[in-house]
Amino acid sequence: MEMLRSRVEGELRSVLEKYFVVEHLHRMAVSFVESKLKESLIFSKLCVIHYRMLGGNHADIYKAAASLELIILGLDIIDDLQDQDHGSMPWCQAPSALSLNVAIGLLTAAHQSLLDCDFDEKLLLKSSELMNRQLLKSINGQMLDLLNDAGSEEEYIRLIEQKSASLLVLACMTGVMLATSEWNGTVAEYANEVGIAAQMKNDIRDMLNWEEKNDFIHRKKTVPTLYLIRSLGEQHWLASYFKGQGVPEEVLRRKQEIKQLCDIHGTLLYASVKMRTHYYKFMEVLESAQLDKNWKEQLVLCLG
Template sequence: MERCGEMIEAELRSSLQNYFHMTKLYEHAILCLENKLQESMLLGKMTVLHYRMFGGTDHEDIYRVAAAAEMMMLSLDIIDDIQDKDNEKMVWNQFPPEIALNIGIGLLTLPVEMILSTSFPPERKLQAARVLSQEVLIAINGQMRDLFNDIHTEEDYMIMVSQKSAALLVAASMLGTVLATGEWIEGVKLYTEELGIAAQIKNDIRDLLNWDHKNDFVNRKKTLPTLYLLQSVSDKDRWIVDYYEGRLLFEDIMQRKSEIESLIESTGTLLYTSVRMKTHYYRYLELIEQLNVEPHWKEQMLAFAE
């Protein structure tokens, strides 16, 4: 996996050059890609790892498919930020929204074309393209739940996370799996979902305490930590519920940041959500141990959860 990141980056750059012919579209998209390349490229690496783990031959085109997974993620990040109107530090949020949206649509369309342009057997290319399309549609359903903030219970939250966040990891892992085996392996979906849920809970814990950019409390987002907090406050602290239900404005609570942090601590919100996160993490570890693959592959899969 040493050259994996470099190979994926090369495919990402060449795909933009090959398909984004309009100069301004290409220039703006490259700026977005530069932001993306600062991340770990987890999805692309999951695609390559699953392809190799399940016996895929040394096929250079797997890096293009891995790049397609990363392109999908970048497109959805852009569209998600436009919808949520947050994360202003990202370069695409410096563009006019109509420009950013057009780039997001282009990047969302490109991954299927990238997969179909590879030299894998036609039936496996079609299967991989179908996997990508299906999981993106699942994620879009989850995003709609999130946009409407239509989450009232922990069960609602888990459904949303399974659809929105975990589906993208499932897509990346299953791309490599179907190209190597020609089969949908349900066990891959199960452990990948557990990893995706654990990662999302971890992100939600971070965003509850992040006062600089994406603070879920300020934005009244329903997440596992905020649901638990709302259910745990005493009668004298019901102003938190009033804020979430729109009876108070941000201006009414903006000076109470230290109170909010104290309540998060005293209600055990962080402890509870950390335990839930670890439950899914440990389930992921259990399912990986059950894989019928060589130990060195299991070690690499476990490294993704660190």
């Protein structure tokens, strides 16, 4: 995987050098990519694994994989600017108008980078259509997330499927499409399930994280917060807060009380069980797939 990281990093830098010709734009984009490179690059890994797993052997798969990381980075920047959280990220410390312009450039460069790959034209067309379709799906999910009006766990999970899981499906299916030119329903299903589980894991983490991104302060309706509100009842002050009453400062003053409420009602345990249900479904579908055992093990290591 170290070779993969090196190849993808090289492709990312090449894209910025080629298409971001204004010095300030290039400099900002490089700093944003440097931040991205500190992460696991899971989307490019999933793309390459699925491509190799299904018999692909073209070197340009790393360029295609890099295009996925550019999409994810662009969407992350826009998401943070819209939510006004993650203040430590370099795009949140720069003027928002400039950061937004970089994000738009990254999304556009991602698509162009994919089209620059030396694959068969039909494969590129199908992969490009897949990228557009999944990106639009994620944008629709982001709108639902910004509206923050999920009234039930089922509605919130449908939101996750559109906003987050659709991007894991994109990563896996790009590798599949470039190797076989065909949609693989089994791959799409297990990618969707593990995508839901991953987002729910993040929600559990963010619930009582008071440093930067906290779902109570932002009144975010997620599986754990929806469960807690339902457990407390409509008359509880926290339920009223989630309806728009009160101020965030009140929540900050009552952090310990909120933690106790979560403990009393088993909120994190409940959310963890829900999250594991989707992860076990991922494992079940993966196990049923007609894939070599070694590739399955690689996917579990990558997504576990």
